[in-house]
Amino acid sequence: MSERSILSMVNIQSINGCLIVPVNSEVYDDYISHLQKSILQKLKSTHAKEVLIDVAAVKFLDSFTFEMLKETAEMISMLGAEVVFVGFQPGVASALIDLDVNFDDLLTAVTIEDGFEILTYQKTISTADDDTTDGFYD
Amino acid sequence: MNMEQKSIISSEIDENLALEVLKQIPTPVMVVAHDFKIIFMNQAGCAFLGKTFDEIKGSYCYSIFNSRHCQTPECRMKKVMEGGEVSTARNEVKINDKTLYIEYTVAPLKDDNGNIIGGLEYIIDITDRVRQEQKLREQSRIIMEISTPAIKLWDRIVVLPVVGVVDSMRAQQIMDTMLKQIALNSSKVIILDIQGVAAVDTAVANHLIKIAKATKLMGCRCIISGISPAVAQTLVQLGIDLGEINTNSTLEDALSDAFALLKFEVVKKQ
Numbered sequence: 001m002s003e004r005s006i007l008s009m010v011n012i013q014s015i016n017g018c019l020i021v022p023v024n025s026e027v028y029d030d031y032i033s034h035l036q037k038s039i040l041q042k043l044k045s046t047h048a049k050e051v052l053i054d055v056a057a058v059k060f061l062d063s064f065t066f067e068m069l070k071e072t073a074e075m076i077s078m079l080g081a082e083v084v085f086v087g088f089q090p091g092v093a094s095a096l097i098d099l100d101v102n103f104d105d106l107l108t109a110v111t112i113e114d115g116f117e118i119l120t121y122q123k124t125i126s127t128a129d130d131d132t133t134d135g136f137y138d
Numbered sequence: 139m140n141m142e143q144k145s146i147i148s149s150e151i152d153e154n155l156a157l158e159v160l161k162q163i164p165t166p167v168m169v170v171a172h173d174f175k176i177i178f179m180n181q182a183g184c185a186f187l188g189k190t191f192d193e194i195k196g197s198y199c200y201s202i203f204n205s206r207h208c209q210t211p212e213c214r215m216k217k218v219m220e221g222g223e224v225s226t227a228r229n230e231v232k233i234n235d236k237t238l239y240i241e242y243t244v245a246p247l248k249d250d251n252g253n254i255i256g257g258l259e260y261i262i263d264i265t266d267r268v269r270q271e272q273k274l275r276e277q278s279r280i281i282m283e284i285s286t287p288a289i290k291l292w293d294r295i296v297v298l299p300v301v302g303v304v305d306s307m308r309a310q311q312i313m314d315t316m317l318k319q320i321a322l323n324s325s326k327v328i329i330l331d332i333q334g335v336a337a338v339d340t341a342v343a344n345h346l347i348k349i350a351k352a353t354k355l356m357g358c359r360c361i362i363s364g365i366s367p368a369v370a371q372t373l374v375q376l377g378i379d380l381g382e383i384n385t386n387s388t389l390e391d392a393l394s395d396a397f398a399l400l401k402f403e404v405v406k407k408q
Contacts, residue, residue, distance in 0.1 A: 088356050090317030097313070097352045108357035110324040115357075 010038045018050035018119065019043065019081075020112075023069075025057040032068040040075060049081050050119040052112065056087030063099045073106060082122045084108065086115040166261040169247065172219060174198050177256070186263065187233055205231040205240075214244040215257045221246075228264070239268035286312050288319045294326040295396050297389070301334030309345035313352055320358045327396040328353055331389050333364030343378045350383045359384070359399060363392035 009031065013020045021039055024031060039051065053069070055061075061069075069085075076083040084107040088096075096103070107122070109115040160167060166183030170176050179187075179194050187194065187202060199215070200208035207213045207229050214225050226243040240261050247256040285308075289297045296319050300312060316328055330349065335342065350360040363386040365373075370387075373380070386392040397404060 086357065090314065090321050090356070093317050093352045093355045094310075094313055096355060097348050103351075103355055106355075108355055110320060110326065110357040114324075114326065 010035055012038060012042050014042070014046050014048055017046075017048050018052060018116070019046065019048045020052050020054065022054045023058055025059055027058055027061060027065050029065060029068060032065055032072070036068070036072045036075065039072065040079065043076065043079050043081060049123070051076050051081050051083040052086055052115045052119065053083065054086045054112065055092070056089065058092055059089060061092045061096065063096070063101050066096060066099075066101055066103075070103065070106065082107070082119050082126070084115045084118050084122075086110075086112050163260075165263075168199065168259045168261070169256060170199050170215065170259070171256045172254070174200060174215070176202065183261070186261070203231045203233070205229045214242065215259060218244045218246045218257050219254055221254065238263060239265045282311060286315045288315050290319075290323055290325075291329070291393070292396070292402075294324065294400065295329070295393070296320075296323060296325045296327075297329045297331060299331045299334060302336065304332075304335055304342045304345055306341070306345065309342075309349065312345075313349045316349060316353060316360075317356055320353060320356045325358055327359045327361060327399055329361045329363055329389065329392045329396060331364045331392070332362060332369075333366070333389070335364075335369075338369045338372060340376055340378060343373060343376070343380070347380065347383065350380075359396075361386060361392045361395055363387070363389045 009024050011022060019039065019042055021035070023035065042048070043051065053073075055069075073083045073085070086109045088108065107118055109118050160178075161180045163180055164182050166186045167178075167180045168176060168183055169178035175196055176194055176199050177196075179191055184191050184194065194202060200213075207227065212227075214222075214227050217225065224243065224245045226241060229240050229242055231238050231240055241264050242259055242261045244257055244259045246254045247258055249255050285302060286298065286300070289299075291297045296316075298312065298316060298319075302308075304312075312330075316330075319325060320328060330346070332338070332346070338346075346362060350362070353360040361384040362380075365385050365387055367387075384392075384395060386395060394404075
């Protein structure tokens with residue numbers, strides 16, 4: 001796929017210092033690495049402290065692309081922002097369980113609204129006390 | 139043993155007798171020529187079609203049977219005529235506007251030089267068997283459905299009572315039901331009540347852990363309730379670590395935990 005068509009598929013919006021990243025239904029490694037770059041660049045330019053990755057459109061996800069998404073989350077945290085995944089499809093979730101992937105440190109939510117709530121919660125606990133890790137959403 | 143029977147056994151079967159045997163076989167037997175025109179049909183076949191042989195003779199077999207395979211590459215007769223092996227297939231035929239299920243076996247007919255000149259087909263009516271199978275499938279589907287009900291208990295709280303035996307198929311089904319429910323109601327807390335589960339061993343515990351993980355991936359919290367003292371004992375003795383999964387002994391406690399997670403409060407009216 002040409003660079004231009006990949007570019008047109010990435011549409012990151014920023015709302016109140018939170019980046020909203022919708023992931024396309026067709027997920028493949030080129031696209032994810034492009035998405036990764038776009039998020040990190042946007043994070044740098046907007047100084048956003050929260051990222052919400054919307055995966056509701058994704059119908060198929062293999063362990064490799066999931067690892068890439070996880071790495072993306074790690075990179076985002078490295079830049080000092082909180083990241084939450086929203087709307088994993090039932091089929092995707094059960095397939096990932098069957099693939100036995102590890103997602104212990106990922107934050108997930110069912111709806112975007114919940115996602116925001118989690119991000120806000122994370123921010124309050126990280127500003128209140130850096131050592132506090134247990135709570136509702138950890 | 140009378141004289142006639144003796145003669146059948148001792149002498150070679152002559153052509154007339156062979157034809158008679160073929161006619162009397164209690165299952166439909168048909169012979170078609172290379173152009174799919176019917177050149178022979180035994181009595182059972184005529185009865186199956188509800189026609190006399192004179193009515194059928196010379197017709198194309200596909201115009202008589204109207205089956206699913208007729209005039210498609212699936213037709214075993216066609217395959218055999220093109221040099222394929224003897225084969226059996228399931229098929230659906232339409233005779234007198236009635237759909238019947240059959241199993242048919244096809245063999246090539248060859249002349250003395252080994253050239254294929256037609257095909258022999260015998261048919262077994264399996265309609266009753268197929269109907270039974272369909273009924274069975276339908277019943278097992280219903281049993282599956284009623285065995286994993288998902289009850290919406292409160293706004294964004296869903297309860298899944300599990301009763302009976304949990305094997306890997308059942309666990310998969312519970313997981314599917316749960317994940318679908320989460321997506322449907324955007325549930326935030328799902329309570330898995332295992333009070334009715336007869337025995338919890340390592341396999342069942344692993345299934346439960348998997349289910350809890352999957353719900354977490356969807357962004358929902360899973361509480362396992364109904365853990366009896368005996369189950370708690372076995373789980374600990376087996377050395378199973380349920381990790382971060384919330385567990386409770388009763389559904390009541392699980393519900394109050396769910397309320398706490400959703401920041402609900404139950405207050406008695408003054």
